[in-house]
Amino acid sequence: MSVAIADKGTREPERADDGGWTCVIEPEGRRFDLRLGELWHYRDLVYLFVRRDFVAQYKQTILGPAWHLIQPLLTTIMFTVVFGRIAGLPTDGAPAFLFYMAGTVLWGYFSGVLTSVSGTFTANAAIFGKVYFPRLAVPVAVLLSKLLAFGVQFAFLLCFLAYFRLRGAHVAPNAWVLLTPVLLVLMAALGLGLGVIVSALTTRYRDLAVVVTFGVQLLMFATPVIYPMSALPEPYRTWMALNPIAPVMEAFRYAWLGAGEASLAQLGLGAVVTGVIVLGGVLLFNRVERTFMDTV
Amino acid sequence: MSAIAIRIENLSKHYRLGQIGGGTLREDLHRWWAGVRGQPDPASTVDDALVGGPSDGELWALSDVSLDVRQGEVLGIVGRNGAGKSTLLKVLSRITAPTSGVVKIRGRVGSLLEVGTGFHPELTGRENIYLNGAILGMRRAEIDRRMDEIVDFAGVQRFLETPVKRYSSGMYVRLAFAVAAHLEPEILIVDEVLAVGDAQFQKKCIGKMSEVGKGGRTVLFVSHNMPAVIKLCTRCLVMRDGRITLDGTAEQAVERYLGDVDESATVPLHSRRDRTGNGAIRFTSFGLQNAAAVPVARARTGAPVVLALRYESSGQSACRNVHVAIAVRGHFDEHLFHLSTGSEKHDFDEVGASGTFCCELPFVALQPGRYPIDIFCAVNGVTADWVRHAGMLEVDAGDFFGSGRMPPVEQGPFLVHHRWRCEAPEVDDGVAQA
Secondary structure, three states, rough: OOEEEOOOOOOOEEEEOOOOOOOOOOOOOOOOOHHHHHHHHHHHHHHHHHHHHHHHHHHOOOOOHHHHHHHHHHHHHHHHHHHHHOOOOOOOOOHHHHHHHHHHHHHHHHHHHHHHHHHHHHOOOHHHHOOOOOOOHHHHHHHHHHHHHHHHHHHHHHHHHHHHHHHOOOOOOOHHHHHHHHHHHHHHHOOOOOHHHHHHHHHOOOOOHHHHHHHHHHHHHHOOOOOOOOOOOHHHHHHHHHOOOOHHHHHHHHHHOOOOOOOOOHHHHHHHHHHHHHHHHHHHHHHHHHHHHHOO | OOOOEEEEEEEEEEEHHHHHHOOHHHHHHHHHHHHOOOOOOOOOOOHHHHHEEEEEOEEEEEEEEEEEEEEOOOEEEEOOOOOOOHHHHHHHHOOOOOOOHHHHEEEOOEEEEOOOOOOOOOOOHHHHHHHHHHOOOOHHHHHHHHHHHHHHHHHHHHHOOOOHHHHOOHHHHHHHHHHHHHOOEEEEEHHHHHHHHHHHHHHHHHHHHHHHHOOOOOEEEOOOOHHHHHHHHHHEEEEOOEEEEEEOOOOHHHHHHHHHHHHHHOOOOHHHHOOOOOOOEEEEEOOOOOOOOOEOOOOOEOOEEEEEEEEEEEEOOOOOEEEEEEEEEEEOEEEEEEOOOOOOOEEEEEEEOOEEEEEEEEOOOEOOOEEEEEEEEEEEEEEEEEEEEEEEEEOOOOOOOOOOOOOOHHOOEOOOOOOOOOOOOOOHHHHHHH
């Protein structure tokens, strides 16, 4: 379906026959055509979806948006006690609290995007079945609303960072912080790509809905979130290179805490893997978007 | 001649029934492996295997439909369930893609949707107006311009900042409809099936449609409501098995449709496929009985009759909380009256795994004629089986009034017992006493 919706005011004058169609519906769309122009036309909808996610989530709660801060804070405290104090995992010399908080906040963004995006088709089946709008508006809105939450949490992290630094702890933000936007894009792209693949497949295989919820938990342990890369013994380390989130996580912590190892080569490899996943996701999404109502 | 608003060229839509049912990866792998080894599809049903042939388990919901719709036409589409009407609308509103063929559209397409699609209960009335409008394709500036009108129309000024979950159902409906009514697309799509069960909404839809049609915009209208079709549509299609079988005036189309319906009533009930429901209970046959429970072919005006619905349940055990209803329709397929376990006493607390639901009419108060009936059954509030035009209630002439005479048929289908008398002018009390 290649589509161009003309704005009401600028519609072409009506002609007797061919030409001047505002919309042509065909069985096969172009595979890699994301129809971003159309998505742009629906940007107000994306904005409203973001707003809905953000506003509706904490309506009728006492603490409201404060939950965005409480969640990572409690998780960080728990991780610090369990993995830092009890299990005694190393943190590459960074204060344990900051180490776990950086991991939790960044991982929270990734897992949030992945789980929400993967429910795109099943959670919205009722509305997708009745009205057309670019389906991509839903995952894109998820991406943005999670980014907003991440922004708040990240600011929270910076507060703690400043506090620890004033107290004289060993934290050393360095030039790598400039790469933070790139890291976020990589993380978002990966979450979106994987989420979109899962969402497209769940329209036929409901098994995946189950897999995602605990799969994300398992994936966290397969990623250096609660331990540094340097703590891994050799055979595992090589395998870890294949996990595209691992270098992002390490680079993020290295940039802001000065702990761990950042490697451009590893990041590059991760970016390639991410690119392939996003490409596959787009392909699948474009196919499923057109006919998923027949299988849901 | 006005310009063409919609051009449909050789449109087809194909469903593979077997694949819709299969929902897990394991089944698909199994199926794929069987295919590799050249064995029959393990997911195909026994029926398919016995009959064979490529058409089994496949359904052409639309086959080779071509059509031009001109601007300003109010086009009705009628047909039995499963004829492809809704599929056609779904393709036109881009909810699902066609298998082959091309549709070209000039102008913005909008649908009247089921009440509250896309409403979020936690958001306020104002927020939901924006959200709902955006889902329907409106820009924010456009909604801003119409905000006052929408709020006025819905009559919710005082509750604009209240979450819609606190709205009464009437307010909710009014707000949802107000947004849709102010969308103003060049091409309006109305699928009555989407609005089943909400009489108020249907009425508003029809009002809005005639207004839109008069405004020179194009309307596509799918309905089972024949009087509405005749009243509103300037042109009408009859669809059957995914094809257009007639393209003409509304009157011609309704006549043909009712002919199709008559024909479908001759298919045995248990093998009818155009039914909805989860199948917890299925009707297997419909018949008439006289007062002595002897099957009869026709009822007689004024005489008692029993409408007997045989059923089977999918499980072995009894079903609880069973609601059964029969809708009797008239000449133009309009609803005449409704016989339901809900209005008479109460629903059945418990029924056996199979049996017969009997609905007794002490006397038939209808003119002689043929009356299509719909039958419906719900278990625990969930639709179990619903067959439209499941059978005919044929009524022969009888002596309803005990006078041997009948009112003329064109005065209406119903017969009502009544008594006439003539009273002299009231006598003044004072005079009488004097």
